[in-house]
Amino acid sequence: MKAFDLQRMAFDKVPPEFLGEVALRSLYTFVLVFLFLKIAGRRGVRQMSLFEVLIILTLGSAAGDVAFYDDVPMIPVFIVFVSLAVFYRLVMWAMSKSEKLEDLFEGKPxxxxxxxxxxxxxxxxxxxxxxxxxxxxxxxxxxxxxxxxxxxxxxxxxxxxxxxxxxxxxxxxxxxxxxxxxxxxxxxxxxxxxxxxxxxxxxxxxxxxxxxxxxxxxxxxxxxxxxxxx
Known part of the structure; x- marks a missing residue:
């Protein structure tokens, strides 16, 4: 392997035309994350609890994979987002019913x-x-x-x-x-x-x-x- 090979550093084995697909995949994951945040509510980063930050990190991992890797299909990632959104809603509902569960996920002041x-x-x-x-x-x-x-x-x-x-x-x-x-x-x-x-x-x-x-x-x-x- 040649050091400082600009072709390898820029594209590796990916053809240049794949960059258009990367742009489309990035827009796709942006829309999914945006929709999830709309579902979660209008909170700033500093207003998020530990549980919500964990959900966002999980979404970010899935979004990064589908945006950059050509062998990661887009529909399964959509299922990941839907599943996490449903899980988030269920946990928020359960926390409204149980103070102990709220303390577990949200922590205490x-x-x-x-x-x-x-x-x-x-x-x-x-x-x-x-x-x-x-x-x-x-x-x-x-x-x-x-x-x-x-x-x-x-x-x-x-x-x-x-x-x-x-x-x-x-x-x-x-x-x-x-x-x-x-x-x-x-x-x-x-x-x-x-x-x-x-x-x-x-x-x-x-x-x-x-x-x-x-x-x-x-x-x-x-x-x-x-x-x-x-």
Whole structure:
């Protein structure tokens, strides 16, 4: 085999006239996916549950095969789409009747922040790091955890955030990126410090070195008193 053979790289053994069939197959699969999404409802990608994303990935695999491979017939792929559409409708109906089945397919919302602190016991099983949660909170306009009364990671991956009023904001962990805050394993002066992982606030004396009583983390930052900016 000759390396960098442009003929092989562009067409391999496929005749150039097959490109027209590829275009037709691509249009065919586009129409099938479009019809499925119309059946599923008007949801954006971030609004899709894990179950719906799995259905879309399965459709994408079938669509890719029929679009590019000349030995994949089009009618069986149509049956795949119809079968998945019926399955999707049946599962959605069953979930409306059974809360346990809904939890199985859709998952459950996860409480991320409670009363200005990361809900450490509840987020450890969410398969995300605290830095990913902090990123989502920043996208919701949060600068420090003391601004947040309650934050919930919904089953579609979006974050619902409920804020304290300005006069109720607590001292809390600043969740800006590391380049914006300084971390300490041994604090330089007396004051209130927040655990850099879970947000637990502890009063410490100069040169104190201790582990967080909630999550055993050794890094601390000075608490932030920032209020929300309009």
């Amino acid at each position: 996860v409480v991320i922040v409670e009363e200005g602190k990361l809900a450490w016991d509840k987020v450890r099983g969410a398969n995300m790091t605290e830095f990913e949660f902090f990123m989502e909170l920043r996208l919701s306009g949060v600068e420090q955890l003391g601004q947040v009364r309650l934050a919930i990671m919904e089953t579609n991956g979006q974050m619902s955030v409920y804020f304290y009023r300005d006069e109720e904001v607590k001292p809390g962990l600043c969740i800006l990126p590391d380049v914006c805050i300084e971390r300490f394993t041994r604090v330089p002066e007396s004051g209130d410090y927040a655990c850099a992982r879970c947000g637990e606030v502890v009063t410490m004396q100069p040169h104190d070195h201790q582990l967080c009583p909630r999550c055993a983390n050794a890094e601390w930052t000075k608490v932030s008193l920032a209020k929300r900016t309009p």
